[in-house]
Amino acid sequence: MSDIISSVARALDVLLYINGREEPVGISTISKDMGVYKSTIFRTLATLESRKFVQQDPESGKYTLGVGLFSMANKIKLYDVFKPFAKTLCEEFGEAVNVSVLDGSNSGPYKSVIVVKEEKKNSVLSVSPKIGTSMDCYCSSVGKCLLAFSNDIERDTLRQYEFVQFTPKTIQGVEALLEQMATIRRDGYALDDEEQEIGLTCVGVPILDRDGHAIAAMSISGPTQRIRSHNVETIVNRLKEVSREISALV
Structure with a gap:
């Protein structure tokens, strides 16, 4: 569908992926499972984190859904x-x-x-x-x-x-x-x-x-x-x- 914005779709896919995990998950795992470059996942997570849609554990570096x-x-x-x-x-x-x-x-x-x-x-x-x-x-x-x-x-x-x-x-x-x-x-x-x-x-x-x-x-x-x-x-x-x-x- 030509009307879909790929970056928005990717961000939503990342949220859905994290939501389906029972434990916090790291960038490497997300990248591997979704088949997306780590650098792209990193930027996507950074954007989501800036809006409090995800949050990163400062010790493990892994992500969960955010308070937003x-x-x-x-x-x-x-x-x-x-x-x-x-x-x-x-x-x-x-x-x-x-x-x-x-x-x-x-x-x-x-x-x-x-x-x-x-x-x-x-x-x-x-x-x-x-x-x-x-x-x-x-x-x-x-x-x-x-x-x-x-x-x-x-x-x-x-x-x-x-x-x-x-x-x-x-x-x-x-x-x-x-x-x-x-x-x-x-x-x-x-x-x-x-x-x-x-x-x-x-x-x-x-x-x-x-x-x-x-x-x-x-x-x-x-x-x-x-x-x-x-x-x-x-x-x-x-x-x-x-x-x-x-x-x-x-």
């Missing part, structure tokens, strides 16, 4: 936990519900990634990103919750944002963002009050682990008039209630 894969597996399980809650909220308010997680793996600024989405078939939102969509955190309610309640956010990374002004209400600059993050930590929720699009409002809350750090964030989004008619305080209280229920399960 276990983290991904745990998140997949978490997404299954999120789904019924998102569906319930969508049916209750008749508005779009998104659950997002923080992506800080790249060298660029922090982004939020949608992992669960529920919306009515007749939704009229002009901004309706799909699952897997990533966006800068500074202008979304879920993104700001993730920044405010994560324990390893670096100010230098926040400065990498371009702070594109989508509307006159879009937040501008790191200091303004830090000030909002402090308010969000105090109040326990965040708003995207027409910061991405005039006429669209999102209300978000963090989903916290036992240490009070965000593992995800959940939002209800809709036309500004409808969100206001629901009453923002009512939405916030319901989201917090659901967040607490999810936190008790994970």
Whole structure:
């Protein structure tokens, strides 16, 4: 198949090979069993290790699967936990519900990634990103919750944002963002009050682990008039209630 990228396929084959071994395995054995040059296996493992998909025992030099894969597996399980809650909220308010997680793996600024989405078939939102969509955190309610309640956010990374002004209400600059993050930590929720699009409002809350750090964030989004008619305080209280229920399960 011409669309297959050989280096990606090789990396996946190495992961599958290591997964099939009961004991840690060395480069020479992998090279021999897979019929691939040792230098190629070495580079592949180095790349996988840089992303924590494999880990090397410092004494034996042999490899096992890394924590990055276990983290991904745990998140997949978490997404299954999120789904019924998102569906319930969508049916209750008749508005779009998104659950997002923080992506800080790249060298660029922090982004939020949608992992669960529920919306009515007749939704009229002009901004309706799909699952897997990533966006800068500074202008979304879920993104700001993730920044405010994560324990390893670096100010230098926040400065990498371009702070594109989508509307006159879009937040501008790191200091303004830090000030909002402090308010969000105090109040326990965040708003995207027409910061991405005039006429669209999102209300978000963090989903916290036992240490009070965000593992995800959940939002209800809709036309500004409808969100206001629901009453923002009512939405916030319901989201917090659901967040607490999810936190008790994970």
